[in-house]
Every structure is written in structure tokens, then in C-alpha cells.
Amino acid sequence: MTSATSPPRPPMSVRIGQRVIQLPTLAGLLIAWVLLFGELSVNTVVSGLLVGLLVMLVFPLPPLDSGFRIHPRATLFFLVRFVVDMAQATVRVLATAFSFGRIPHSSVIAVPLRTQSDLLFTLTAVCVSVIPGSVIVEVRSATHTLFVHVLGAGAEDVEQARADVLRLEERVVRAFGSRGEIERLASTGGTS
Template identity: 40%
Template sequence: MTTSRERLEAVGNQIPPLIALIVLWMLLWGEFSWLNLLVGFVVAMIVTVVFYLVPVQLSGRLHPLHTVVFFVRLIVDIVRASIDVSWLAVKPRLVTSNAILEIRLRTRSDLILTWTAVATSIVPGSIVVDIDRESSILFLHVLNMHSARDIERFRRRVLDTERRIVRGFGSREDVERMRGVRPENRLTARRAARTNGKASS
């Protein structure tokens, strides 16, 4: 028997994918109009009701400064990557060397996984081709990978994107995991410190 709070949380978890579907519908049409907005809302409602969507668990946390840092850096990455891809298109004697990379994220949050996948895909030169949700692994097709150094540089770039997203929107558990210390480990350390303090006194 679900409580009213659980039902309210379930409805709230469906709002982000609903909004995302409406935005996607508007982007596909390429223009804003009230008719497109209404049709997009109806289509999004049908999709969320008829088809199963994994509920997105919101973290309930927002850090304004880190959020601004994330979006500013994302814009910089998009501009820089656009210039790089444009140069590849006109570069004489172009030797392509693309790669499919497997990148394991450090969090286990569906929200962070989705944000990282979207933020990585909208940067020109890379696109997510598959996701292992249970293991938090992104599989990406990446342009212009000529060496192990290029691959490692791109891998660090994706993990840095994940870190900025966690700092901006992630839960406290995600933040602790990014620091390399899980909350349960920190709790254990606190208990051990209290025990040692009592023993010494």
C-alpha cells in the first residue's frame, strides 16, 4: 500500500522526462508555437503513460556556483569542439582515426548518468552509442583518436564533466563518492573515532 507521499514522489519523478520530451519535440520542429507546445505536451503524456520510463530520482540538491561553472564550461567545450570538427572537415590530407570508447563513470545515479551522456553527446566530435545502466558505463563514438594519449585525454574530459555535474546537481552521496569516500565509510570512520576517543578517556 503506497502512501500519499510515495505517490507524490512518483509523480514528481515523471516530471523531468516529461519536460525533456516536450523540449525534444519543440527542437525537432525547430520553432516555438503554442500549437507545437500543446501537441508536444500531449505526445509526452502519451509516451510517459503508455510506455515504461525508468523514474529519475532527483537529488534535491542544487549548488548555484557549480551549476554556473558546469554550463559555462559546457559552452566553452561546444565552441572549442565545433572549431576542431570544422577544421577536420576542411583539413587537407585528413587521416581519420575514430574509436569506440568504454568509459566507466564513478557514480551510480541514473540522473548523473543521463546528464553526463547528454552533456557529452551535444559536444561535437563524440556521441553516445550505448549505455550500461547497471554498471554506469558509457560507450561513445569519438572522432580523431590517434593515440593512447588522445584516448586518455578524452576519458578525463568525460569524467571531469561528470564531476562538474555532481558538484552542481548531485546528491550528497554522489559528492562523497566523487571524493573517493563513500558515506558509509565516513560513518564507519566517525564511529571508530568515537570509540577510540572513549577508550583513550
């Protein structure tokens, strides 16, 4: 029961005195602790919980909401399509590498993303850079713009490469974004 002066407790948290302990943050600290020690034992878990609680009590954080949600069907579609994109890109890179006597074209393109979430922006950038033949050369987080070097993309292929990045962003947002991010995507031209 909270008093009229205390702020509401964020979801998945417990109150210890005046401090709010966010359980996902505590779980993250515990996982980091276990990974640092390299063994999963009762002593490691208990000491990790105690150290995590101590850190959160001594250095309180404001309530965090990452905006990260998992939408099962969209996540499955994202994963399947990501594997297909990886396979297709691998074949294109191999074809470019073994096309002797032909100079491969490449372009650096600017792609302003539609998401306003730093987490989804970062996830999209990671996915783009993992796909063979594309490398992030610059990121402007203030404008949520990716500058991508695309192998095999001449002047005529630039718009197709930009559209590919935007489709990847859309799949990321639909798989992991909040309802607000999905609605923002739809209002700025994302497909349904």
C-alpha cells in the first residue's frame, strides 16, 4: 500500500524502505556477476543477488523502461526473414568476390530511420552490420540516421539498398517495439 506522497511503484519491482528495486535490473546484474565468475553455483548466485541489491540500494536508478517488447509472430517473421537475408547477401558477396575482371561497385547511403527508440535504432544498426556486404560507417543518433556502405550497389541500386534497410527496421520495430513505436512506424509510411 502506497501513501499519497510516494510515487507509484514501476512494474516488476519491489520497494525496500524508500528505494525501489527493479527486478529486471537486478536480474541483469546477477547475470553479469555469474558470467564474471564463470560458474553457476549457489554461492555465486547468492553473492550476486546480495551485491546487486547493495549496488541498487547505494546507487539508485530512476525507473527504466527500455521500450523492448517481444511480439511472438512478428519476432518469428523477423528471425526467418533475417536468416533469408543473410543467405541471400552471402551469395551476392560470393558472386561479387568471384566475378574476376569486373570492378565491384559500392555506395555509402544515408538512411534516416523512423524509430525514435535508441534501443530499436541500435538493434537495427547491429542487424544491418551483421548482414554480409553492408557495413555501418557512421551513426548519427541525434537524427537516427545510419550511413551504410553497401557492396555491389551502384548508383542505380541505391534506392533499393535504402528500401532494404527500411524494411529491416520495420521488421525490428514490429518484432520488438512498443505499441507507440509500431503506431509511429505505420503513420510514417511503414507497411502493414
